[in-house]
Amino acid sequence: MNIQFKKGVLELCVLSILTRKDCYGYELVNDISKNxxxxxxxxxxxxxxxxxxxxxxxxLKESNEGPPRKYYTLTEEGLKAKNQLTTEWFCFVEGVNNVIRGEDDNE
Amino acid sequence: MLSGGKMIMNKSEFLKELSSLLSSLPSDERQEILFDYEEHFSVGKENGKTEDEIIKSLGSPRSIAKQYNASYIVTQAEINPSPSNMTKAIFATLALGFFNLVFVLGPFLGVVGGLIGLFGASIGMTLAGIAVFFQGALGPAMGSLGPYINIPFALEANPGATIFLGLGLTALGLLFSIGNCYLAKFLYIGTVKYLKFNLKLIGR
Structure with a gap:
């Protein structure tokens, strides 16, 4: 898939994961690159x-297995951004799906 | 050992290269960034990955550094607006990927447009030459074309000159076309070279 396209979606992915739980960098990277x-x-x-x-x-938070890790936590502002991006994303996907399937609301 | 034309690095080489590519950033910021990658390496190892695997999935230090540099330069332009900072920012951003769109697609379309224009002109010139030739050769017999072709009165009065003018124009138009073919070929080679240069610049 197009690299630029992926980069744009990455922000939404990171925000979504952090909505569910605080993460350290490796965890975020791993969760995303799995998919x-x-x-x-x-x-x-x-x-x-x-x-x-x-x-x-x-x-920073201590870990059992090594040096403390840097955790990321969502701010109020981050949550707002996540909600807005999510809405935009679903709107976009729906639009693209309509185009691909050849459905048109005007018809 | 070689892999895809690149030397396989170890962790310290990776961090060293990243550090040197980030030399335009303030040192505290650079340290923080390197710290993130060191953490990535250490957690990766705890999860049973080898340095090679980690480096492979991280991507090249060049493409990573490009993003930090671009966002730093853009922030600088924001904090400290000046034409030169703004220009730097625009170019750093363009280098990330919009580069392709603007600096490759733009000139490419321009060049192609120019070529189409030149070919159009040469075809037009050739056709005009043919038309003038027939006007001179057949003269009144071409009455039906009269309204479509306007020839100066002096030429109309001298059919011989008109024929030669037509021949000349046709030949010139054809030469023009041949020249355009060479130009197109030259531009094609140039474009390929430019794209290769570009790929090197952008990385992956």
Whole structure:
């Protein structure tokens, strides 16, 4: 699939996962790359950008298996962005599906 | 060992290359970014992955660094607006992928449009030459074409000159077409070279 297209959807994926639970970077990357073929390295720049935009906050938490990990948690603003993007996404998908199946509301 | 034309790196080489590619960022920011990738490596290893596997799925340090650099430059342009910062930002963003759209598709369409125009002109010139030729050769017999072809009175009065003008125009138009073919070929080769250069620039 087109790389640009995937990158656009990545933001929604990250926001959705964080709505369910706080995650550390590897967890997010893993959850996404399980489902979508992407270069995993491209998720970290996105996380950093969205953190700077105030959609997430980060905190360090001890782990059982090694050094503390950086966790990402959704802010109020992030939740709003997630809801808006989700609506847009379903609207978009429905529109594309209509076009693909050749359905037209006007007919 | 070689894989896809690239040296296989280990973790420290990967981080080192990433660090050097991020040299335009402030050092604290660069450290934070590298920290994220170090964490990624250590968690990956805890999950039983090898360095090679982790590096492979991360993608190239170049494409990763490009994203950090672009977002840093864009932020700088936002915080500190100036024409030069804005220009840098626009170009850094374009380099990410819009690059292809604007800098490849744009000029390509322009060049193709120009070529179509030139071919049109050459065909027009050839046809005009043929028309003028027949007007001169057949003269009044071509009365029906009269309304469609306008020839200066001086030529109409001199059918011989009109015939030669027609022949000349036709020949010129054909030469023009041949020239355009060469131009098209040259541009094609140039475009291929440019695309290759572009691919190198964009990475993957």
């Amino acid at each position: 979508i073929a992407i270069s995993e390295g491209t998720i970290y720049p996105l996380l950093r950008r969205l953190t700077k935009e105030g959609l997430f906050k980060t905190y």
